Amino acid sequence: MARNPLIVKLWGVLESEDPNSVNAQIAKILIKNRRNMEHTSSTYLAKLCNVSKPSISRFSRILGYENFFDFRVDLKRYVPNRGRRFTAMIEGASDNLFDNYTDYIYKNLSFLNDADFRQSVQELVADMRTYATIYFMGNMQSGNTAMEMEYQLCSVKPDIIALNGYSRQKELLHNLKPDVLYVIFSVSGDYLKIYFREDEKLEKAKGSKIWMITSEPTAQKTAELDGLINTKTGHEGEDTTISQEITANLITTLYFRQLYDKNVK
Numbered sequence: 001m002a003r004n005p006l007i008v009k010l011w012g013v014l015e016s017e018d019p020n021s022v023n024a025q026i027a028k029i030l031i032k033n034r035r036n037m038e039h040t041s042s043t044y045l046a047k048l049c050n051v052s053k054p055s056i057s058r059f060s061r062i063l064g065y066e067n068f069f070d071f072r073v074d075l076k077r078y079v080p081n082r083g084r085r086f087t088a089m090i091e092g093a094s095d096n097l098f099d100n101y102t103d104y105i106y107k108n109l110s111f112l113n114d115a116d117f118r119q120s121v122q123e124l125v126a127d128m129r130t131y132a133t134i135y136f137m138g139n140m141q142s143g144n145t146a147m148e149m150e151y152q153l154c155s156v157k158p159d160i161i162a163l164n165g166y167s168r169q170k171e172l173l174h175n176l177k178p179d180v181l182y183v184i185f186s187v188s189g190d191y192l193k194i195y196f197r198e199d200e201k202l203e204k205a206k207g208s209k210i211w212m213i214t215s216e217p218t219a220q221k222t223a224e225l226d227g228l229i230n231t232k233t234g235h236e237g238e239d240t241t242i243s244q245e246i247t248a249n250l251i252t253t254l255y256f257r258q259l260y261d262k263n264v265k
Helices: 005-016 022-032 042-049 053-062 068-078 084-090 097-113 115-130 140-153 166-173 191-195 242-264
Strands: 134-138 160-163 181-185 209-214 227-230
Touching (some): 022 042, 097 115, 097 242, 115 209, 115 227, 140 160
Parallel strands (some): 209 227
């Protein structure tokens, strides 16, 4: 298996920087704590390295990344999968692995029976049928879900665009178009905080709507959002996007079903 290039870059920092510099400190801690990292957010990394969040951002640019989010993609590959998603399967009361696994799956699919969840999905599908142009957006794994939505729906709704690059999404969010539906996938629910500083405000365009699909249990519908779909399954571990993928498939299936019913009638 090829060595992750990030480790090479980190060792390069140690070789080129003053051992007492902030950058050397960050590189040293990331190398030392590779197998113990709980998250890859800038907040967590800043606390782990005992530096400020801007220092983490500057460090990512020193490594050659355009921004922190590109750095984070490589960092997630660098941090080994410690099998956290399988914990529920091996720690249950039953000695039967199949029973534990089944219980784990049922627990993580319970959101499908939630009345608010179902109502929100129905409302989003109704908006999707109303709007001619739809943007699906998301970062990292959530961005992959957005791209899959475009792939599934583009044959019946040509004006569907999926974005998962930081620069393109930032440009779009700061220049929203009128009469467009925006659907954001964000496991943490902090999507907008990535693209807007505390002193900035999202300016909505006339006739546009913004929906967010998240799995963060504490996420609430804010003033910027017209709709929120929350699976409330959490966003820890390596399988954090499963509930989003299931939700995306449900939305797509429901959209096609309603389209079919309309054509049949």
